[in-house]
Amino acid sequence: MSQMVFANSEPLLPEWDSAEREKMKKEGWIAGSILLTYESIPEENPEVGSPLKVEAPTASEIAEDSESGIEVSEEYLADYFAEKPKEHLVDPQGLLEERQKKDLSAFLSHHAKDSSIDIYIYVFGTNQEIPGDVREEEIVERLYSVGKPALVVYYYLGAPQRSDIYLSPIITDAVSAAEQNRALQSSVMRAFASVNPVEQLEAFLVQMSIRTYWMERMTEGTAEAGMEMIPEGEKARYLNKKAKASPEEMELPGWVKLAAASLIAACGAILAIWSARMCWHSKQRYRFPEFEVEPRLGGNHAAGVGAVISFSSSAVPPARQRDQVPNYMRRA
Amino acid sequence: MFGDGEVKLRSLTDAAGIFRRSEREQVEDMLARIGVRFPQMFAAVYTGSLGETGNLRQFGFWLLNRGVFEDVPVEKPNEAGILIVIDPDSKAAGMSFGYLLDPFFEEEDTFDCLSRAHSYWLEGRYAEGLVKSLLRLEKLLRKRCQLAKRDPEKYERKVAMPVAVEDLVKKIRRGKPSAAIPVEQEVER
Numbered sequence: 001m002s003q004m005v006f007a008n009s010e011p012l013l014p015e016w017d018s019a020e021r022e023k024m025k026k027e028g029w030i031a032g033s034i035l036l037t038y039e040s041i042p043e044e045n046p047e048v049g050s051p052l053k054v055e056a057p058t059a060s061e062i063a064e065d066s067e068s069g070i071e072v073s074e075e076y077l078a079d080y081f082a083e084k085p086k087e088h089l090v091d092p093q094g095l096l097e098e099r100q101k102k103d104l105s106a107f108l109s110h111h112a113k114d115s116s117i118d119i120y121i122y123v124f125g126t127n128q129e130i131p132g133d134v135r136e137e138e139i140v141e142r143l144y145s146v147g148k149p150a151l152v153v154y155y156y157l158g159a160p161q162r163s164d165i166y167l168s169p170i171i172t173d174a175v176s177a178a179e180q181n182r183a184l185q186s187s188v189m190r191a192f193a194s195v196n197p198v199e200q201l202e203a204f205l206v207q208m209s210i211r212t213y214w215m216e217r218m219t220e221g222t223a224e225a226g227m228e229m230i231p232e233g234e235k236a237r238y239l240n241k242k243a244k245a246s247p248e249e250m251e252l253p254g255w256v257k258l259a260a261a262s263l264i265a266a267c268g269a270i271l272a273i274w275s276a277r278m279c280w281h282s283k284q285r286y287r288f289p290e291f292e293v294e295p296r297l298g299g300n301h302a303a304g305v306g307a308v309i310s311f312s313s314s315a316v317p318p319a320r321q322r323d324q325v326p327n328y329m330r331r332a
Numbered sequence: 333m334f335g336d337g338e339v340k341l342r343s344l345t346d347a348a349g350i351f352r353r354s355e356r357e358q359v360e361d362m363l364a365r366i367g368v369r370f371p372q373m374f375a376a377v378y379t380g381s382l383g384e385t386g387n388l389r390q391f392g393f394w395l396l397n398r399g400v401f402e403d404v405p406v407e408k409p410n411e412a413g414i415l416i417v418i419d420p421d422s423k424a425a426g427m428s429f430g431y432l433l434d435p436f437f438e439e440e441d442t443f444d445c446l447s448r449a450h451s452y453w454l455e456g457r458y459a460e461g462l463v464k465s466l467l468r469l470e471k472l473l474r475k476r477c478q479l480a481k482r483d484p485e486k487y488e489r490k491v492a493m494p495v496a497v498e499d500l501v502k503k504i505r506r507g508k509p510s511a512a513i514p515v516e517q518e519v520e521r
Binding site for chain 2 (some may be wrong): 291
């Protein structure tokens with residue numbers, strides 16, 4: 001029993017001589033000092049000083065993180081929304097420098113010359129908000145129902161993701177909401193390629209100009225159908241511009257058009273003649289002249305014994321299988 | 333060899349049973365079409381096994397002379413018939429035609445028609461081959477008919493009966509020799 005108690009009890013740890021221990025401490029290290037002790041094992045020190053690797057915030061995150069919006073001052077509202085702007089770029093607050101404004105206006109004017117859909121851009125500050133009593137849709141309906149179709153952009157300088165686009169009521173039905181959204185998203189994506197707010201705006205406009213080409217394709221016919229309300233002068237100018245915009249028609253000389261028309265007419269005539277001929281053929285009846293033929297071979301009605309062909313072998317052409325030969329006479 | 337009596341049959345008689353129902357309709361339509369486009373004529377098809385001793389030429393000749401085609405109008409006699417016989421057992425087919433077509437049709441033409449079906453019949457696609465063959469027949473008949481209208485004498489000469497020798501002597505005595513006589517007389521002198 002006493003032996004079992006002895007076996008269960010833990011052996012005692014060796015004890016340090018205090019002088020020796022102090023000596024070892026001074027030398028800097030005591031072997032097994034962490035394990036051979038009754039004190040709890042100290043926790044490892046967390047790494048201090050190594051910087052965390054965190055991605056820098058993107059332009060959009062910075063924009064989103066900004067403070068809540070400030071409404072556009074009332075003094076500018078009339079300049080923004082009172083009437084249809086004469087320039088394609090609307091910046092009464094002077095957020096853009098004159099030179100930048102000039103460049104962007106020139107680009108938008110150039111776009112207007114080439115496209116059947118104008119782009120009007122209203123520029124606001126990064127944190128600005130349009131007052132609640134101003135309804136953007138209503139503005140577009142009021143100002144852009146008459147005249148050349150337009151795409152209106154409410155653009156927030158430095159925060160392209162907040163932009164909104166609206167189309168003239170004439171072409172709203174032709175361009176689906178999904179397509180409008182796609183155009184906006186792709187333009188925003190292009191804008192985010194840069195950090196500079198003005199460069200963002202330029203990239204945004206370039207991409208939007210490209211997207212309006214596809215909108216034009218969708219609106220072909222629709223826009224013209226909705227032009228009853230447009231004044232005659234404006235309508236003529238629009239149609240004239242649209243006609244010029246078609247490169248194929250511009251490049252085709254007169255003789256080519258004439259040749260094409262002649263070719264189409266000739267094809268039509270050939271087709272008509274062919275149809276008539278086929279119709280006539282199908283209705284035509286054929287009668288053979290009847291001659292007196294001397295009966296032969298004792299046949300009262302027929303003696304015209306024609307060809308016989310055999311179709312027993314695919315290896316031999318029909319011309320060599322003209323005589324009927326019974327199977328038992330063929331070589332195996 | 334095949335018998336003396338009349339044989340009642342239809343324009344499509346599938347005794348060998350090689351056509352499906354839809355195929356029968358297809359072939360019957362084609363036969364009817366020939367009958368409509370050539371109002372004097374009719375086409376018929378017989379399928380059956382003739383046995384080892386059977387000769388397809390002889391059988392076609394016999395059947396067209398002895399056959400009574402029940403679904404063919406009476407104003408179209410067998411003289412105006414074209415008969416295609418197919419023997420699926422001996423894997424052979426033949427074509428016979430009546431006296432009406434004698435001036436216009438030759439063995440080469442019948443071979444031309446039958447050979448159109450050759451590749452189909454090799455694969456056992458009898459109806460398809462038959463339709464191809466009948467289409468070719470229709471085209472050939474149409475061409476021959478147009479040529480015959482343009483130059484009927486050419487075809488008439490082909491089947492003209494030979495002039496009897498007695499008639500020729502009578503003509504000479506009457507002083508109206510044929511074109512060949514003066515040449516012969518000159519040779520004798």
